[in-house]
Amino acid sequence: MGKLVIDLGHGGHDPGAIGVNKTHESDVVLAIGKELNELLKGYELEVKFTRLSNVYLSLSERAKIANNFKADYFLSIHINSATDSSVRGVEVWQYSNRNDKLNKFSNGLCEDVAKIFNVRNRGVKLSQKLSVLKNTDMPAALIEVDFISNVNAENDLKISSNIKLVALAIKDNLIGLFELESVTSDVLYKVCIGAFKDKNNALNQIKLAKERGFKEAYII
Secondary structure, three states: OEEEEEEEOOEOOEOOOEOOOOOEHHHHHHHHHHHHHHHOOOOOEEEEEOOOOOOOOOHHHHHHHHHHHOOOEEEEEEEEOOOOOOOOOEEEEEOOOOOHHHHHHHHHHHHHHHHHHOOOEEEEEEOOOOHHHHOOOOOEEEEEEEEOOOHHHHHHOOOHHHHHHHHHHHHHHHHHHHOOOOOOOOOOOOOOOOOOOOHHHHHHHHHHHHHOOOOOOOOO
């Protein structure tokens, strides 16, 4: 079974980058992480998060968690910032480009997240200075989802549906990275249209439902 560590940047007394409207990077990545935690349940994958609450961890602690866990891959999630408030876009950082599977993952993640916000795909970049990339023993990537210094990006990152889409994009690309099989569910959800005292009204409702394409409609 594959092993993955997901690092949610900043936290606790370290808010990370702060938007014009005082949105904290640490809160945004925590929201993404919580969604991602739910999405990854049921897969044949051991996942450890460096944090799933608003706590502070040093950079060395984050790398140590991944190394002690002996993870196959490490992913750190961040939100970018720039002095130029017009800048937007998504980018992924790696220590090197020697791992083809990680390269594919990072490129796919850039493409998918850029489409969510309709922003520039800034691509995969290399750095041997970023602490969590330099000090982890396994192939590692760090995604900068967008620029919180841009007020439009900040607003987009406060929308829960966008947070869910980012988490879903990360999950889908992780499935490819670890070559996981899709999770199937045996859970069925029943939909009740209404309750009627007159049976004829119930029969008419069933007829209407079936005419609209709900072929499995029936009376309880």
